[in-house]
Amino acid sequence: MITYVIPTRDRHGRLSATLDAISALGRQRDAEVIVVDNASAEAVVAPVRLASGVPVRVIRLGRNLGAAARNVGVRHAAGDWAVMLDDDSYPLDLGFVGGLRGAPAEVAAVSADIRLSGGREQGGLPEVFIGCGVAIRVPVFIALRGYDAAFDYYAEEYDLAARMLLAGYRVAFDPAFRVEHAKVAQGRDMGTILSRLVRNSGWVIQRYAPAGERRATLRALRRRYLAIARKESAGAGWGRGAIELRATIRGQVRREMPRGLWDRFTGLFHAREALQAAFRRSPFRTATLVDPGKNQELVALALAELGVRVVAGDAEALVIGTLSPGPMLDALERRAGSGARVVAPWGVAEAMGPARRAA
Numbered sequence: 301m302i303t304y305v306i307p308t309r310d311r312h313g314r315l316s317a318t319l320d321a322i323s324a325l326g327r328q329r330d331a332e333v334i335v336v337d338n339a340s341a342e343a344v345v346a347p348v349r350l351a352s353g354v355p356v357r358v359i360r361l362g363r364n365l366g367a368a369a370r371n372v373g374v375r376h377a378a379g380d381w382a383v384m385l386d387d388d389s390y391p392l393d394l395g396f397v398g399g400l401r402g403a404p405a406e407v408a409a410v411s412a413d414i415r416l417s418g419g420r421e422q423g424g425l426p427e428v429f430i431g432c433g434v435a436i437r438v439p440v441f442i443a444l445r446g447y448d449a450a451f452d453y454y455a456e457e458y459d460l461a462a463r464m465l466l467a468g469y470r471v472a473f474d475p476a477f478r479v480e481h482a483k484v485a486q487g488r489d490m491g492t493i494l495s496r497l498v499r500n501s502g503w504v505i506q507r508y509a510p511a512g513e514r515r516a517t518l519r520a521l522r523r524r525y526l527a528i529a530r531k532e533s534a535g536a537g538w539g540r541g542a543i544e545l546r547a548t549i550r551g552q553v554r555r556e557m558p559r560g561l562w563d564r565f566t567g568l569f570h571a572r573e574a575l576q577a578a579f580r581r582s583p584f585r586t587a588t589l590v591d592p593g594k595n596q597e598l599v600a601l602a603l604a605e606l607g608v609r610v611v612a613g614d615a616e617a618l619v620i621g622t623l624s625p626g627p628m629l630d631a632l633e634r635r636a637g638s639g640a641r642v643v644a645p646w647g648v649a650e651a652m653g654p655a656r657r658a659a
Contacts, residue, residue, distance in 0.1 A: 407469065412479040423626070465561055
């Protein structure tokens, strides 16, 4: 059985549209919906059953718990898998259900291919999911105590994914799990977003990064988000986040990852694996990084370890320079049929396959 867990706050019309979209998937005998009302000004009202027959429960909270509202929903779940959605995201079909039933025991979470109106969702990594489109084993979620409420929103998925890896699990990606994200603008403020990203991402690095690169990774994080803040005219938000991080970083409990596990968490392991496989099939001596994005420097490192020279001009291969699944898949689709050799830095086709040990 699966449980759709949907936190919501003051977006009644959007929630109603999402419930209609879940109903439109058709009859689901082994499914339920749990809506967690995150202290909306007016209480959420939902049908007891969708038109398709799927039962719905609403849990109203007395205060806004942020992403940790999902924890409440999962504690009430009857399903083996909690399909985490936002009130503006929903599966496009039921093609993912069979994959969940057949997922290897060591897979704690299955990430979705999250679609937007103009492409795919940004963020995430090969073993870090995005909260508006992921299925998580309920017993694992409960055993790990779910999301850390201190994060509120943003980067809480990175923290939970890190704890999954440390517990011996892995995160898989299933291209058959397709989720539409309407990404409603209501409640999204770039200053607040940047503030939380700086603080929360810094917490993740402080908690889990190997000692030898913790400081350098924190510096790179601050530089990255400062560049984004300047682009988005959200410098004040970045500043608030930096101040909060400085004040709270020493209070983060260290659970340093072994090198191999950290490489899985950051995506370096997956970049090495995919690029080595491409190189074995047909060696190339030069590459141009295209469509750069999250952790592009790790893609460049994996190429350097192969002895491949990264150049700005003509090269034997175009290597997509992001380890986020959505932007990587978008780049692959844009460049299909170009005639150039295009290499992805990790392979989604094998994402649900046997466990690969790198810890």
